[in-house]
Amino acid sequence: MDAAEIHRRLRDKLGNSVLPEIKENEWPVIGVLPAAIAESCRLLRDDPETAFDCLSNLTAVDRKTDDLIDVYYHLYSYGHRHKVNLKVSCPRLDPALPTVSTIWPIGDWLEREAFDLMGVNFIGHGDLRRLLMPEDWVGHPLRKDFVEPEEYHGISTRRESLLKL
Amino acid sequence: MSTTSIEIGLERETPAGLETEEMTLNMGPQHPSTHGVLRFVVKADGEIMRRAIPDIGYLHRSIEKISEKVGYHGFMPYTDRVDYVSAMQCNQGWAIACESLAGIEVPRRGEYCRVIACEFGRIASHLISVGATAMDIGAFTPFTHALREREKINDILEELCGARLTFNYMRIGGCAWDIPPGFIKRATAFLDAFEPLIDEYNELISFNKIYTERMGNVAPVSAELAIAWNLVGPNLRGSGVKYDVRKDEPYSVYPEFDFDVPVGEGKMGEVGDCWDRYMVRMDEMKESCKILRQALGGLPEGPVVAKVARTFKPPVGEAYVRVEGSRGDMGWFVVSDGTAFPVRTHIRTGSYSAMAIVEVLSQGLMIADLIAVIASLDIVAPEVDR
Amino acid sequence: MSLINTLPETVVTSKVDDVLNWTRKSSVWYMLFGLACCAIEMMQTGGPRSDLDRFGAVPRATPRVSDLIIVSGTLTLKMALRTKLLYEQMPDPKYAISMGSCANCGGLFQLAYSVCDGVDKVIPVDVYVPGCPPRPEALTEGLLKLQDKIQQERWLVRAPESAAV
Numbered sequence: 001m002d003a004a005e006i007h008r009r010l011r012d013k014l015g016n017s018v019l020p021e022i023k024e025n026e027w028p029v030i031g032v033l034p035a036a037i038a039e040s041c042r043l044l045r046d047d048p049e050t051a052f053d054c055l056s057n058l059t060a061v062d063r064k065t066d067d068l069i070d071v072y073y074h075l076y077s078y079g080h081r082h083k084v085n086l087k088v089s090c091p092r093l094d095p096a097l098p099t100v101s102t103i104w105p106i107g108d109w110l111e112r113e114a115f116d117l118m119g120v121n122f123i124g125h126g127d128l129r130r131l132l133m134p135e136d137w138v139g140h141p142l143r144k145d146f147v148e149p150e151e152y153h154g155i156s157t158r159r160e161s162l163l164k165l
Numbered sequence: 166m167s168t169t170s171i172e173i174g175l176e177r178e179t180p181a182g183l184e185t186e187e188m189t190l191n192m193g194p195q196h197p198s199t200h201g202v203l204r205f206v207v208k209a210d211g212e213i214m215r216r217a218i219p220d221i222g223y224l225h226r227s228i229e230k231i232s233e234k235v236g237y238h239g240f241m242p243y244t245d246r247v248d249y250v251s252a253m254q255c256n257q258g259w260a261i262a263c264e265s266l267a268g269i270e271v272p273r274r275g276e277y278c279r280v281i282a283c284e285f286g287r288i289a290s291h292l293i294s295v296g297a298t299a300m301d302i303g304a305f306t307p308f309t310h311a312l313r314e315r316e317k318i319n320d321i322l323e324e325l326c327g328a329r330l331t332f333n334y335m336r337i338g339g340c341a342w343d344i345p346p347g348f349i350k351r352a353t354a355f356l357d358a359f360e361p362l363i364d365e366y367n368e369l370i371s372f373n374k375i376y377t378e379r380m381g382n383v384a385p386v387s388a389e390l391a392i393a394w395n396l397v398g399p400n401l402r403g404s405g406v407k408y409d410v411r412k413d414e415p416y417s418v419y420p421e422f423d424f425d426v427p428v429g430e431g432k433m434g435e436v437g438d439c440w441d442r443y444m445v446r447m448d449e450m451k452e453s454c455k456i457l458r459q460a461l462g463g464l465p466e467g468p469v470v471a472k473v474a475r476t477f478k479p480p481v482g483e484a485y486v487r488v489e490g491s492r493g494d495m496g497w498f499v500v501s502d503g504t505a506f507p508v509r510t511h512i513r514t515g516s517y518s519a520m521a522i523v524e525v526l527s528q529g530l531m532i533a534d535l536i537a538v539i540a541s542l543d544i545v546a547p548e549v550d551r
Numbered sequence: 552m553s554l555i556n557t558l559p560e561t562v563v564t565s566k567v568d569d570v571l572n573w574t575r576k577s578s579v580w581y582m583l584f585g586l587a588c589c590a591i592e593m594m595q596t597g598g599p600r601s602d603l604d605r606f607g608a609v610p611r612a613t614p615r616v617s618d619l620i621i622v623s624g625t626l627t628l629k630m631a632l633r634t635k636l637l638y639e640q641m642p643d644p645k646y647a648i649s650m651g652s653c654a655n656c657g658g659l660f661q662l663a664y665s666v667c668d669g670v671d672k673v674i675p676v677d678v679y680v681p682g683c684p685p686r687p688e689a690l691t692e693g694l695l696k697l698q699d700k701i702q703q704e705r706w707l708v709r710a711p712e713s714a715a716v
Contacts, residue, residue, distance in 0.1 A: 025483075026484070054392050055395060057513040059509065062508075081413065104393055105525075132221060132665075141665070148664045155628060155631055159661065159669060195614075201587070222629055223630045224625065226665065227662075227663035227664050231663060246588055249591060316595065329592070329684075330588060330592060331588060
């Protein structure tokens, strides 16, 4: 099934929660409003015509200039060999999205990673802890305005260059 | 928490006067049998695990953030370190992602050089994997056999690009160097010597009774479970799903080569058990040899690298590219804003999902089997953490 | 032919320190402690071609019986605290080799927010092996340098302030 058809089906069911334009690409990008992302994922997985059984990737992107955080969901269907990329934009101050970890189990870790590194809150996740950074780490390091701490547990994070004599 | 997590009843009859309680064991981050710095918190009832909770991030080197500071060309050496066991495919993934952003076409000879480098890398990686699996199970000798051959591949790749492990061979638009004189002869000689050795390994370990008992029927993953957890590459094929990015979403010049996609058949138990995952890697080495022979034989003439500006500024947009790494389908996501530095790079790797599924797979297994599961999933720490 | 009764009773004179050091340096047991890329090269150093066993260095699985810790690879802040703990668990006399640029000074990952720039911020280092990653030959050379160092140590006659080793 091609992207336009997937887009049409989604819009039939969810109306204006799915943005009207579609960006043709190798992974066609369909914009979705934050509140509808979990619902559209569920529809896309459960509809036997689309059957997106795999969440290939989930990435959060910090668009500091637009004051937004974009989250990309790359969905793939092993049955039909088609693919789509759902894109959600949420405000940078308090990014919050409904979880997809109940739809695809791998979403659990991918969302924890996005929370850890970018500070996106996934509502309904249930176990939203840091995944990669230590539990006592402060801040979300992949944000553009993240400042590296001077030291961590007494270990300084700076090193004098040996070339500056 | 997740839809597919299984609740296994481990309640057994406890003789009167005896009490049992759940034991929490810590495995790693320094543990000789976890590949690299992985940590598991094992909740066990005696020898039987209720579950093993993976704790990752001990090798989180912020490679994704570094890409935002060093630019497109400068990021190439870092891609080696995403998966140091088989760095070539990571090189290729990044190069293809950038090329697809900017619409660059790679010369055919460059593509062939890439394929040659990648397939040698795949053999080298699978050798480490099968050798380490055998070592973790308790057989040290196969590991030395595997390393002996890996050293020879290291020599070949060193000839190609000057490095043994972290190659930095590919460039956006092609490869850094053409193949050196006499390379084809030496590479073919290696293949001639290596192909019979795969059968020797099979005789030595794969069909060894102790080995098959230890690996067969342990932690089978059904095809549905594998797809839901986004298992990729040999782990997915071990579960019987015939899917290879090189075949099903072709990139580079892979459609020109004739090779098979081995899948797990459940010869030693259920489909998708540890032995199947292991055996898929063995068979893939043979397929890689096949591809290598065709690529070495049909190497076209011409340049190996296209003309690409030094300050590489791709147009605004995003690209998500998947290549078949040694640990499977590796996704490279790049967002460009038109400047010389990417806005965001995200690498979705095979070991990441393999690590995530351990929590489900470990339920009800013996503690010793956890080692077999990790080894058969071929988890490499930097790929999990990046 | 048996050697018994064929040689006169042989006496070799040497210093006690020399004999002690010679025995110690010939059985440097290193801990299996792979961190990152260099761990693969460390594995190959112990492998069939360069064979570190020739110099009496064999891998041990636990810090409790190891003499040497080879810090092979990038040390993240999360791992740094554990590395310190591991080093403290080793019995004296103990040695440390810092293998590769990352362990020496942070190397390629000096730009990173989560990396400890150099293992010498956490534990004392005896030998630094440069390279990214160092070849097996380089690590072997590092071990030989460490053996030289061990050979020169003095146990019986030494200054009082260095008595607490």
